Amino acid sequence: MGTPFKDLFSSALIADMAAHILRVYPEFDDAGFMRDASENLAVLELKQRSNQVLDALSTHLPTDFARAVAVINQSLAPAPDGDFNDITDPKSEVSGEGVRGWAIMPMADYVARHGQDNIELSMDSLYQLTQRFSAEFAIRPFLANHTGQTLAILSGWVDDPNAHVRRLVSEGTRTRLPWGIRLPVFIENPAPVIALLTRLRDDRAEYVRRSVANNLNDIAKDHPDLVAEIATDWLHNAPKSRQRLVHHACRSLVKQGHEGTLRALGLGPVRVVASSVRLKNAAIAMGQEIAFSIDLKNDEKKTRDLVIDYAIHHRKANGSLSPKVFKWKKLRLKAGESVSLTRSHRIYEITTRKYYPGQHLIEVLVNGNSVAMAHFDLQMQ
Structure with missing residues (x-):
């Protein structure tokens, strides 16, 4: 049996985080942070462990948000160049150069918890953090509380050279992202999200296109007829990559036998x-x-x-x-x-x-x- 998924947040990872924060913030109580972040770790599941690390960050980082974000950003490992592969892989741990991988999750959540009154600073930090893991959960409170401003920033990220920034646009706006808070504003009216997805539908990274498909699959749970219409539109003169995206996006509707979707995919009733x-x-x-x-x-x-x-x-x-x-x-x-x-x-x-x-x-x-x-x-x- 392999290592339990929850052990991605281990005492060793917490110690590495502490070392990199201490490197850029000499006043940091690294021993207190490790004590608080590691308490009863064995009985906690993955998300509970991440939340406990988040609470420890809230206790031990500077109370001034701008200074705390500067500490977080300076503790990070260098961002990989261009499009790279799965940063959520268990092998993607804190490196000798700085924080990356799963340790980013509680850092991004720290920005979401404490940065609602400073959107520009927060979004700049999430931009840095997502390149080293993903800020798909942390961006959602900003979408809920500051919808227009956040959408405007995401619109600019659609053309970013880094695949993980582009994927944050599609994954962070999912209405029903597992582990993430719901986004009722987009459940009611998905049009702003669809506008972003349309610009990403032919993204050069399969990683991003898969996220676009999952976002549409979420939308289909509330607006099945709309997604069937999108499928019809997107399949017109579509390249193979977009055809695969649309079929994956419509998987739940196909299982339900949704007539409009079946017609769009050329899967109408057959004798x-x-x-x-x-x-x-x-x-x-x-x-x-x-x-x-x-x-x-x-x-x-x-x-x-x-x-x-x-x-x-x-x-x-x-x-x-x-x-x-x-x-x-x-x-x-x-x-x-x-x-x-x-x-x-x-x-x-x-x-x-x-x-x-x-x-x-x-x-x-x-x-x-x-x-x-x-x-x-x-x-x-």
Whole structure:
């Protein structure tokens, strides 16, 4: 088993942070900072550890915000040149030259916590910090509290030579970023965000384009018809990279069988002849896999692209079934061509779902439309 993700915030990382802050701020109480930041570290999860480091920074950095930000900026490692790869990689730790990697998270959150009354200074610091990790969480309070000013600054960053600055524009404006605060102003009206995403849709970095797609996927949860319209527009004479972006952005809508999105992607209703769903076992125990297969035939007179998904209809406490759709396969079938598909799905205990024994259902979907289903029993010990 590998190192737990939460151990990215270790006592060693905290000690390295303290050393680099002390280097530029001789009055710094490094021992007190390390004591406060490391308290009960073993029982804390990753975000809790980051927040504890944030609290320690708030205690031990200068009370004057401008001076504190100067200390943070001066403690950083040199910014890598140009576009570089994953700065969230576990190997991206504090270096001998200064702070970078995951240690940036609580520093950026410090700017968000204490810098709301000094936007220019704060945004300049986040610009520096994001080049060494990401300020996608820290920028969100500024978007919520100072929407117009922050959007104007982000608009200028769209053309920045550094990929992580450009990605901050697309990732920081996501309406439903995991771990991040919600941005209801953009949930209600995503137009300002879409304007930024449109300028980034053909970014030279896949890292940025992937973020654009995830942002659109968030928007689709509240404005599905709008995202279908965007997909239609963006796919017109689109390069391959943008086609991939749009398909990734529409993944949730495809799973839902959203008609406008399916049309935009050329995945409208298709006539298929489907066999019944064949189950290897009619009953499984918790922790086991349900194996199933199906035969599909394109019953049209032209080649068709198919998106094959499947849904597991989980049994609820009241006996009703609730579907959860999973991706399976994309394929292209010529007129009259057939294919046999096999899949296994493991059912095991997870924190986000409570399982109940009894009858469950597997449903196979082609381009969002149900073509076959079969029941199986889940046995609980």
